[in-house]
Amino acid sequence: MIASISIYPEEWYKSVHELFRSALIDYQIFFTPQEQADIFLDLAIIIKEEEVCFQGKLQDAARKTLNQKVQFHTFKDEAKEHKNELSRLLRIFVFEWMCEFLGRSFSEYGILSGVRPLKILHRCLDQHWRRDDILSYLKENFRVSSEKAAFLLEVAENNHFLLHSPEEAKRKIGIYVGIPYCPTRCYYCSFPGAILHQYEQEIPPFLEALQREISGIGDYLQAHDYLIQNVYIGGGTPTVLNEKDLLLLLRMIRENLNLSHCQEITIEAGRPDTLNTQKFYLMKENHVDRICINPQTMNNATLERIGRRHTAEQIEEMVIKAREIGIEEINMDLIVGLMGESDKEYQQTLKRVLALQPTNITLHSLAVKRGSVLAEKEGLRTISGQAEEIVAAMKKMSAALRQQGYIPYYLYRQKYMKANMENTGYTLPGKQCLYNVQMMEERQTILGLGGGASSKFVFPENWTLTSFHNPKDPKSYTEHVERCIQGKLDNLKAFL
Numbered sequence: 303m304i305a306s307i308s309i310y311p312e313e314w315y316k317s318v319h320e321l322f323r324s325a326l327i328d329y330q331i332f333f334t335p336q337e338q339a340d341i342f343l344d345l346a347i348i349i350k351e352e353e354v355c356f357q358g359k360l361q362d363a364a365r366k367t368l369n370q371k372v373q374f375h376t377f378k379d380e381a382k383e384h385k386n387e388l389s390r391l392l393r394i395f396v397f398e399w400m401c402e403f404l405g406r407s408f409s410e411y412g413i414l415s416g417v418r419p420l421k422i423l424h425r426c427l428d429q430h431w432r433r434d435d436i437l438s439y440l441k442e443n444f445r446v447s448s449e450k451a452a453f454l455l456e457v458a459e460n461n462h463f464l465l466h467s468p469e470e471a472k473r474k475i476g477i478y479v480g481i482p483y484c485p486t487r488c489y490y491c492s493f494p495g496a497i498l499h500q501y502e503q504e505i506p507p508f509l510e511a512l513q514r515e516i517s518g519i520g521d522y523l524q525a526h527d528y529l530i531q532n533v534y535i536g537g538g539t540p541t542v543l544n545e546k547d548l549l550l551l552l553r554m555i556r557e558n559l560n561l562s563h564c565q566e567i568t569i570e571a572g573r574p575d576t577l578n579t580q581k582f583y584l585m586k587e588n589h590v591d592r593i594c595i596n597p598q599t600m601n602n603a604t605l606e607r608i609g610r611r612h613t614a615e616q617i618e619e620m621v622i623k624a625r626e627i628g629i630e631e632i633n634m635d636l637i638v639g640l641m642g643e644s645d646k647e648y649q650q651t652l653k654r655v656l657a658l659q660p661t662n663i664t665l666h667s668l669a670v671k672r673g674s675v676l677a678e679k680e681g682l683r684t685i686s687g688q689a690e691e692i693v694a695a696m697k698k699m700s701a702a703l704r705q706q707g708y709i710p711y712y713l714y715r716q717k718y719m720k721a722n723m724e725n726t727g728y729t730l731p732g733k734q735c736l737y738n739v740q741m742m743e744e745r746q747t748i749l750g751l752g753g754g755a756s757s758k759f760v761f762p763e764n765w766t767l768t769s770f771h772n773p774k775d776p777k778s779y780t781e782h783v784e785r786c787i788q789g790k791l792d793n794l795k796a797f798l
């Protein structure tokens with residue numbers, strides 16, 4: 303089915319298009335006129351002096367019905383100029399309009415459509431709001447459901463104590479090192495890095511550039527007394543590096559960065575087919591204390607379907623090996639919503655993963671990312687029945703994790719999530735990954751080194767930030783590494 307939506311003035315499109323998209327999942331949505339559409343929606347925002355009027359008109363061509371909704375708001379002078387408040391009111395108007403059209407609520411998140419919904423809660427916790435006031439605020443101002451509001455507050459409370467004070471945030475930073483290569487491309491991934499084809503031609507020049515960047519940034523950090531709190535080596539799949547190069551990478555990090563205050567070093571060892579005993583020893587000897595071994599599913603047929611060249615048994619073997627060698631903290635990522643899977647497969651996956659007793663489990667709800675094979679084959683749309691099944695499965699798995707003592711401690715949302723849910727990191731008490739919290743809550747400057755790495759520079763005065771991105775393509779990164787170093791140094795200097 304097709305929905306043709308027109309918004310006047312167009313500048314308000316940004317505020318509401320995500321809401322329309324998640325409400326009308328059974329429709330292909332066009333924001334340009336479509337004569338053959340099944341439904342036509344017109345939204346007008348008319349601002350006059352101290353009053354704003356929202357007008358919605360919805361024509362259902364098949365049912366030959368016309369639904370109109372009009373709402374007025376009066377502004378005090380200062381609020382009239384406040385675009386954010388206007389946007390919030392408009393989103394509430396659209397949310398309620400769409401709920402009326404569908405005859406049900408389409409999102410427990412109400413009008414919150416951003417990646418980091420917890421930021422609002424952290425601002426309330428900073429000011430020591432009472433729990434009940436935070437919950438009411440979420441419900442009344444953002445139309446978040448009671449159940450979701452309680453969940454968001456629980457997660458925020460489970461990580462708020464890890465966030466820096468403004469004073470700490472001036473000095474404590476995190477480091478992300480990006481190795482943008484993978485052995486194959488997973489079906490659902492829009493990862494813009496590279497599939498590693500010619501190891502000897504590609505890896506040495508990349509590592510040489512990375513060495514320049516790490517040492518250039520490391521010198522500056524030491525000279526200006528920055529304290530590195532955490533290091534995360536991600537990708538891609540950093541463990542595509544052979545033993546010699548993995549050692550080279552770990553040494554260049556240790557030798558060029560002052561890690562005397564570092565509380566955690568994590569490696570994304572996503573694919574078990576890139577791991578072996580020797581690599582675990584190298585990690586252990588070089589103070590890596592957390593690794594991520596990510597099955598996504600423990601169903602071999604699905605693993606093959608999503609383009610991963612490993613089995614569930616290899617996952618089990620590698621987790622056991624890592625433990626034998628002394629790496630205790632292990633995160634395992636799972637995805638709910640992979641094609642061909644339903645409750646039976648989810649339960650089997652969870653059972654096998656829980657048997658391995660990882661310290662952390664991240665529960666993802668499948669997102670159809672632009673540029674992924676999944677999006678090419680299935681399009682960006684989803685169907686409502688599938689979304690309901692995913693919501694039910696996520697809730698069931700979350701309950702099972704809690705029963706085993708895991709608590710939710712960070713979360714984020716993505717565009718085009720199949721079920722309008724969230725991705726949630728669960729941890730055994732005291733085993734939170736600091737990097738994940740800092741990266742999600744954006745209260746710490748994180749310097750991204752390497753291919754596709756993003757840096758965020760946080761201004762603690764008001765918790766705003768600026769970003770700087772290294773090129774995603776490894777070849778381009780290698781060629782432009784000096785610019786990558788300078789860009790970060792310029793941003794760091796803005797702090798002084």
Ligand code: SF4
Binds near residue numbers: 484
């Ligand atoms: S291993 Fe991760 S980064 Fe690599 S293709 Fe798969 S999902 Fe993408």
